[in-house]
Amino acid sequence: MVDTEVIVVGAGPVGLTAAVELARRGVRCRVIDALPEPPRYAKAVGVQPRTLEVFEGLGVLREVLDAAEQMRGQIVYVDGAEVARLELTLPPGIPYRFVGLPQYLTERILCERLATTGVAVERGTRLTTFEQDGEGVTAVFADADGERTVRARYLVGCDGAHSVVRKTLGLSFEGAAFAEQYMLGDVELDWSQPRGYGVRSTRRVDGGADDLLVCIPLPGRGRYRVSMLVPDELALAPTAGRIEHGFEGGRKPELRHIQAVLDRLSPEPVTAANLRWSSVFRISHRIVDTYGRGRVFVAGDAAHIHPPTGAQGMNTGIQDAHGLAWKLAAAVAGVDAAGLLDSYDAERRPVGAEVVGRTVRSAREGIGAGESDPARVILREAQLSIDYGDSPLVASVKDSLDPRPGIRAPDAAGLTRAVAVFAVDLFSLLAGPDHTLLLYAGEDVDLDGLGALERLAAAACVAAHGRLDSYLVAAPGAAVETTRLPVIRDSETDFARVYAAVSGAAYVVRPDGYLGYVNRTPDVDDVTSYLKTTFR
Numbered sequence: 001m002v003d004t005e006v007i008v009v010g011a012g013p014v015g016l017t018a019a020v021e022l023a024r025r026g027v028r029c030r031v032i033d034a035l036p037e038p039p040r041y042a043k044a045v046g047v048q049p050r051t052l053e054v055f056e057g058l059g060v061l062r063e064v065l066d067a068a069e070q071m072r073g074q075i076v077y078v079d080g081a082e083v084a085r086l087e088l089t090l091p092p093g094i095p096y097r098f099v100g101l102p103q104y105l106t107e108r109i110l111c112e113r114l115a116t117t118g119v120a121v122e123r124g125t126r127l128t129t130f131e132q133d134g135e136g137v138t139a140v141f142a143d144a145d146g147e148r149t150v151r152a153r154y155l156v157g158c159d160g161a162h163s164v165v166r167k168t169l170g171l172s173f174e175g176a177a178f179a180e181q182y183m184l185g186d187v188e189l190d191w192s193q194p195r196g197y198g199v200r201s202t203r204r205v206d207g208g209a210d211d212l213l214v215c216i217p218l219p220g221r222g223r224y225r226v227s228m229l230v231p232d233e234l235a236l237a238p239t240a241g242r243i244e245h246g247f248e249g250g251r252k253p254e255l256r257h258i259q260a261v262l263d264r265l266s267p268e269p270v271t272a273a274n275l276r277w278s279s280v281f282r283i284s285h286r287i288v289d290t291y292g293r294g295r296v297f298v299a300g301d302a303a304h305i306h307p308p309t310g311a312q313g314m315n316t317g318i319q320d321a322h323g324l325a326w327k328l329a330a331a332v333a334g335v336d337a338a339g340l341l342d343s344y345d346a347e348r349r350p351v352g353a354e355v356v357g358r359t360v361r362s363a364r365e366g367i368g369a370g371e372s373d374p375a376r377v378i379l380r381e382a383q384l385s386i387d388y389g390d391s392p393l394v395a396s397v398k399d400s401l402d403p404r405p406g407i408r409a410p411d412a413a414g415l416t417r418a419v420a421v422f423a424v425d426l427f428s429l430l431a432g433p434d435h436t437l438l439l440y441a442g443e444d445v446d447l448d449g450l451g452a453l454e455r456l457a458a459a460a461c462v463a464a465h466g467r468l469d470s471y472l473v474a475a476p477g478a479a480v481e482t483t484r485l486p487v488i489r490d491s492e493t494d495f496a497r498v499y500a501a502v503s504g505a506a507y508v509v510r511p512d513g514y515l516g517y518v519n520r521t522p523d524v525d526d527v528t529s530y531l532k533t534t535f536r
Contacts, residue, residue, distance in 0.1 A: 004030045005332045007139055007152045009165055011035075011121040013044070013103065014300030014317035015158030016110035020058050021325030023117035025433045027332050030150065031114070032125040032141060034159075038111070041277040042102035042186045042225045045216050046071065046311020050383035050408070052096035053513060054322050057431045063109045068099035069219040072196035076366060077267045079203055086367065088378060093498065095411050095427060098382065100218050102186075102225075103314065127164050130155060132295050154328055155296045158321065161284070163302035169293055175286030175356070178307070178363070181230040183253040185278040188222040189215065189262075191270040200366060201265040213265040216311075226272070227308075228261040230280055251280035283307050285360050287352050291345040297324060304352035307363035310381050312355050319383065319512075320348050326433070326511035330535070335465040337536045339392060347391045384408060388514055395508075395517040395530045401500045405518050409509045412499070414492025415473070423491065430509055435468040435516075435534075437527075439485070440496070441478045442503030449504060450483050456506065457485055459524045463531040468508075473501070510534075 006022055008015045011033035022029045047055075047068065055061045076084040088098045111121060128147065130139040137155045141148050157165025166173065193199055199215040215224040234251050255275050262270055287304045291297060300317025324344045330336040358380075362369070368377035379385045388394050389406030397404050412426040430436050437460050439453045457470035472485040473495050480487050490496055499507060501520075506527060508517035517530045 002136055002151045002153055004028045004150065004152050005154065006030075006328060007032070007127075007137065007150065007155045008158060009033075009127045009155065010158035010160060010300075010302070011038070011107070011111070011123070012158060012160070012300070012317075013106050013110060013314050014321050015156070016107060016114055016121075017054070017058065017318045018156050018158060018299065018321035018325050019119055020110060020114050020117065021322060021433075022329060023114065023119050024058075025326070025329040027329050029119060030122065030152070031119060032122045032127060034124070034126040036124040038104060038107055038123075040104050041279070042104065042218060044103040044106070044308070044311065044314035045100050045218060045225050046315070047099045047101050047106065048311065048315040048381070048383045049090065049094055049096045049098060050386075051315045051318050052099070053427065054318060056427060057513070058110075058113060059431075060109050060113045063112075064101060064106070065099070067105050067109070067219060068101040069217055070196050071098040071100050071198065071217060072194070074198040074200055074367070075193065075267075077199070077201040077265075080201075080267065082267070084366075086374070089375075090378060090382060090384075091375070093411055093413075094382075094384065095425065100216060102218060106314075127159070129168055130165075130296070137295050153295065153332060156321075156324065156328070157296065157298040157302045158300050158317070160301045161305045163298060165296065166288060166298050166302050169296050169298070171288040171290060171293070171298065173286045173288055175284055175305075177282065177284040180283075181235055182227050182281045182283065183230045183234060183251075183257065183278065184225065184227045184281050185253060185255075185258045185272070186218070186223070186225055186276040187255070187258060187272040188220070188274045189224050189226075189270050189272055190222060191266070191268050193267070199267065201267060203265055211261075211265060213261055226258060226262075227281070228258070228265075231257055231260070234280055236280060236282065253278040253280065283363070285356050287349070287356050291320075291349050291352075292341070297341075297344060299324060299348075303349075304356055306356040306359040309359045309362040310367050312359055312381070312383075315383055316352060316355050319386075320352075323348055323512050329433075330467070333465075333467075335467065335535050337532060337534055340534055343391055343393045347388050347393070350390075351386055393510070393516060393533055394514075395519075395533075398519045398521075401520070403499060403515055403518065405515050407515055409507070409513055409515045410498050412490075412495040414490070414494045416489045416491045418487070426495065429469075429471060429488065430513060432469055433511060435464055435511060435531075436509040437468055437470040438499075438507040438509065439470065439472050440490075440499070440501040440503060440505045440507075441472055441474040441480050441483075442496075442501070443475045443477045445474075445478050445480065445503050447482070450480060453504065454484055456522060456524050456527055460508075460527050460531060463528040464535050467535070468531075475503075478503075
């Protein structure tokens, strides 16, 4: 007997994403957080284009875009001179750009979305310990009224760099700490730097770390989150045996500390004002040896910590949660294939390891330093180039054409339906909680071809235990009026171009938006065999 299906520990953006994804699939979950109130500081401030796509599926995109500031690029200064200007330009077909949004607003939006599912965060509640067995997890909660035991089938630790879940599970967390310490502040700057551009300014210092100033734009007139090396008077002594990562609430830099750095490093004379929040910040880079054991998993900072360069941390954690929740939902429903939950570690830990290594280099040298392909750098920083091609949940490549299994399913524009006046894009069809099967009917499709596609869709739905939506994407002149499948017209032929589609082709898009299967000459056995890697 369980009290709930899944316990989520931590109500930051990662834990809230996991909870929303579970709850919208009908999974009973409880979310606890040790803090009595949500934090009010701008910790993570960058939201990547890929995360905005995730937010579209979660149903919070409008609220996020309403509150966000577009991030257009970064200007780099060395010794007072501009040496580089990075434009955050993405290729056509990417639906969203980079934005800045204080973490507390991201959390508020996700928390309000979670409340619509009937789940409330249990604040002021700590996880003290847990034990797991073959049937579930027994956790001990503590709050102002004392301790109580809660039984669940699974537990997800989204409880940050000092994770109780990670420590109790006995995961290693190998890595090291940066010797430098930083201070952060949320301020307004009265300068002429172009709106939406971050500023990175360094000055060479003989015999020590370069003096550093980084300013990231936030919503609001002249508002920035600034970071810089900490002065000696605010520096913290190392703490033996403790992971040195995150905010140190006891040390509060004042405006004078921030202004002193601006006076040294700002590319133009500037005055800082309206200090909303500040802290000393220490950085480590570490990653766990596995993202889960048995029925317990970790995500976000509980699994990987690294420099904040490029706004990768929160976004990586949100996508950890996004990639885990649909698999947990299948396991809770009892429709998961053997090894489905193991694929979480197989897919996400390589991503975490790459992010840790890259952000350490970026913190030392700047984003994209030494690389010759700016477009590739931008796609990577946008988290649009993640590839699960080696995953056990991704079918082998059937031909050499793109897109191929393992990559993010690309969007396509100009899709129409008989009952809708306006065109939509493909992502609007992929926002549901289940797998999506896309079948293509070209101009030459005939009744026999339509019948084969209908049989394929019916067999796929059975193999997926009903957790699959099927659409027939039809060329503008394809005769598909007799089909029983929902028809989406490729009115501008964008889908055919982007997906290199030929009549009869089949594409399976996973709930996390990645292509699991691509075949231009599919048959029922091939499609159902692929789906059995996910569903029992």
